[in-house]
Amino acid sequence: MELLIVACLVFLVTHLGISGTPLRSVLRNSLGESAYLGVYSLLSFGSLGVMIYGYAQVPHTDFNWYPSITAYKVAKVLMLLSLVTIVMGALVKNPTAVMSEQALDNEVSGLLKITRHPVQWGILLFACGHLLANGDTASILFFGTFVLLSFFGMLSMDQRRRRETDPKWQAFMEKTSMMPFVALVSGRLRFMPDDINWVGLIAGFALYGALYWLHDLVSGGISLL
Known part of the structure; x- marks a missing residue:
C-alpha cells in the first residue's frame, strides 16, 4: 500500500505541482522545451506505471463501503x-x-462547445464510475487520484491560460467554458449537428463494448463497465 500511496502523490505533484505552477516556466527555461517535456513525460508515465503496479499488488479486501x-x-x-x-x-x-496552440486559429467546434476540457471531464467520469463500483481503500486512492488531478488540473490550466496576453487566448477563454454546457446555456456558443464527430462517437461505443468484454481479463474482477 505504501508504494501505491507514494506513486499517487508523485503523480499528483508532477502534474499539479509543476505543470500548473510558475515552476513549469522555470524548468522550461533552464532545461529547454524538449528536455523539459522529456523529463516531465518520464515522471508522469513512470509514476503512472508504478501506480498501476501498486494497485494490482495490494489486496482489495478492506472495504469502506459495499457498492450496491x-x-x-x-x-x-x-x-x-x-x-x-x-x-x-x-x-x-x-x-x-500539449503543443497545440495553433488550434487557436480554428473556430471553436465539437465538444469544445460543451467544455474546453473534454478529455479531462472524460477521465473524471471514468474515475467516478470506478469509485462508485469499488469501495476498497486501494481503489479510493487510485481512482481518487484521477478525480483530484482531473478537476484541479482543469482549474490549474485555466488559471495559467488566463495569464496569457495573446488576445487569441483571451477570446478562447471568454467564449468557451470549463463547466459543461455553461457556454451553450449562456448563448456564447451554439451546438450544431456538424459538431458531432460520428467517427469519434462510434469509436467510443466500440471501445466501451471491447472493454466490457475484456474487463475481466484486465482487472481480474467482475465486469463493471
Missing part, C-alpha cells in the same frame, strides 16, 4: 459517457492540449 446494484448500473452509464467523451475529445483540435 444501483451503483454498478450508474457506473456503467458513467463509463460509457466517459469513453465517448475521451475519444471524441481527443479527436477535436484543442488549443489547451
